[in-house]
Amino acid sequence: MRVLGIEGTAWAASAAVYDNETDDVFIETDPYQPESGGIHPREAAEHMREAIPSVVETALSAATGPIDAVAFSRGPGLGPCLRVVGTAARALAQSLDVSLVGVNHMVAHLEIGRHRSGFDSPVCLNVSGANAHVLGYRNGRYRVLGETMDTGAGNAIDKFTRHVGWTHPGGPKVEEAANDGEYVDLPYVVKGMDFSFSGIMSAAKQAYDDGVPVEDVSRGLQETMFAMLTEVSERALSLTGRDELVVGGGVAQNERLQEMLREMADQRGANLHVPDPRFLGDNAGMIAVLGAMMAAAGETVAVEDSGIDADYRPDQVPVTWRPGEPPAPGGDRSDEIRGAEAVVTVEDGLVTKRRVPKTYRHPALDERLRRERTVEEARLTHDARRAGVPTPVLRDVDVRESTLVVEFVGERDLRDAVGTTRVQSVGEHLATIHGEGIVSGDPTTRNVRVDGPRTYLIDFGLGYYSQDVEDHAMDLHVFEQSLRGTADEPEPLVSAFEGAYADAGQDAVLDQLRAIEGRGRYQ
Helix, strand or coil, X not given: CEEEEEECCCCEEEEEEEECCCCEEEEEEEECCCXXXXXXXXXXXXXXXXXXXXXXXXXXXXXXXXXXXEEEEEECCCHHHHHHHHHHHHHHHHHHCCEEEEEEHHHHHHHHHHHHHCCCCCEEEEECCCCEXXXXXXXXXXXXXXXXXXXXXXXXXXXXHHHCCCCCCCHHHHHHHHCCCCCCCCCXXXXXXXXXXXXXXXHHHHHHHCCCCHHHHHHHHHHHHHHHHHHHHHHHHHHHCCCEEEEECHHHHCHHHHHHHHHHHHHHCCEEECCCHHHCCCCHHHHHHHHHHHHHCCCCCCHHHCCCCCCCCHHHCCCXXXXXXXCCCCCCCCCEEECCCEEEEEECCEEEEEECCCCCCCHHHHHHHHHHHHHHHHHHHHHHHHCXXXXXXXXXXXXXXXXXXXXXXXXXXXXXXXXXXXXXXXXXXXXXXXXXXXXXXXXXXXXXXXXXXXXXXXXCCCCEECCCHHHHHHHHHHHHHHHHHHCCCHHHHHHHHHHHHHCCCCHHHXXXXXXXXXXXXXX
């Protein structure tokens, strides 16, 4: 099968031909370059109209035989650009009398990594201009395990570079400047596997305005943002029990980000695949490759039903073209367990949790995070228990060594024994600690232990004290994302969890949860 792919979600007018017999991919791309500022949707669409015919012609001239299907980026992206590409794809499919395939751009980033790596069921970190999220496959769909709650990674960097007067794109300029800079401390915001870049952007701009050398701000910006992305990737690997990670998106071309991810993967014995640079940025090659998989599975679309979707989320796509996922990971049976940020040993009914140094993080940042999280976990574990929520009893704290000793609780993680009664119990526990002004920070199905019907909240390392409804709602959001990433039938469990939480009279928190869900990319 030979598939013509056409990409045009934002800046890249691109066409490709993929031959699945030889696995050869030919790509032709004509990028849009704004004269100033960021991407202007109208100008980008005009560029698409001018460039698509020529890149398609070049790609077709490289084909070694007839085209069997036309695939196009259906979304997400800029509506004006997507409409140009959609129109071109429909016209070509009709003129060639072949099938039409509408591809989700973000799933294509993931699938090109899975295809080129040969991995079975990897977690994927997508980091592009408008996006930053972590995906994992579960029960026929790619689930969003974590994502930015405000702006995409590339757009966040571009906001800083526009502030200092640099032209688009800003990412390569920050990478170059950071090589000559000294690290400066900037806000680090991770909530479960979600993250936020708005605070770090404001702080970076202010630091520059206050006279901090732009090279130093660039170094701090790069070290902090990429450490956040690496941490949430490791959290996703820990939650899902997987040991394969692929990356996608234009920002993933940054060598420092790749270095961080590689160090993290090496430390936990995981495998990392970074696709060739031509497959990282927006490109039609990934559209053609996924288009071939979908066409072979019968996932084609009639012309009259092929409208674009500028808000097309990856978790909306039924994944019918790939084999079933490997068996779900079982509970930990070793006396030494590696979590997302700590090594846990169990002996004589006691758990020793040591936050190990993360060599991918700048030493100053790593030391600060390990110290702060150890202190907060000790305080919050004690206070949550005092509020009536089952937690481990704290036995010892060594802040200098970032080590806690607590009693062993539960038989297994909730991830490995999820059920309606148990998630209702979690809803009740979270309502209780929220009433006391405590935020768990990371209430995933791996941070809840179960023993029969009894559930225990553990690991308050990302927690803090707050009476803010927004912070309480983020706890619910994190837990529900983890359910969707680890349970076969998550929606009834989500409903049961919210019902139990609502019974505690926390309606304002649930209203805010709906608002948070609407902030995810392409809602």
